[in-house]
Amino acid sequence: MRQPTGEQLVFHHSVFTETCKIPYGRVTSYGQIARRIYRPQNARQVGMSLKNLTTYTRFFDDPEFQNLPWWRVVNSQGVISKRERAEAVTEQATLLRREGVIVSERGGEYFIDLNEFGWFEDASDDSKSSDESDD
Template sequence: MPRGQNLYFRIYNAVRKIPRGKVATYGQIAALIGSPRSARIVGWALRSLDPGTKVPWQRVINGQGMISIENMNCPKEQQALVLRQEGVEVMQRDGNFWVDLGKYGWQTD
């Protein structure tokens, strides 16, 4: 198995720890796994996820609080829809979706 799998496992585990109705940023996840400067790895890990994964990758967004996904099997619309079902208020901004991290941001601490 690739040595990066351990890191992937950490990422998935951290993402699973995100409470329902909250959203976390790549930076936070990266910080939780011990690499605050490796937010990109989180993106890679989530990108490699399967469509039927149990990991709530939908709760992970960028530091600006908006969804970056573009050409994935799951369109941003559906992601925003799921977040709404989770209880997160998603605002639309010119085709892109915006979430208020100040209210729905996951407070790790």
């Protein structure tokens, strides 16, 4: 893997920063993060940033990235996205359940109800944003 350009580092840093903002017990989508960092066409790239999380986070000093909550990011349908490391999927489901997120199974996939646990900056979530408590 090559050294990311400064522009890419900015992108990755933005993704990590936004991911860290996702409240405990809530989830958001790759596309939503892309929108939040003003790169609406880069949802796939958001996934890549998280895929290479350990590689990219070492380019930054931010200690908050040490325990970055990558598991709070799912796809726009509320499904835990498939990936090369299949184990990471069940691992993500476990981490989410540990935070109280209800993760149900559908044909071998793990599904989260975004109406219940989804986090969106424009959502009028007045009752659900109060149950935060970092670990």
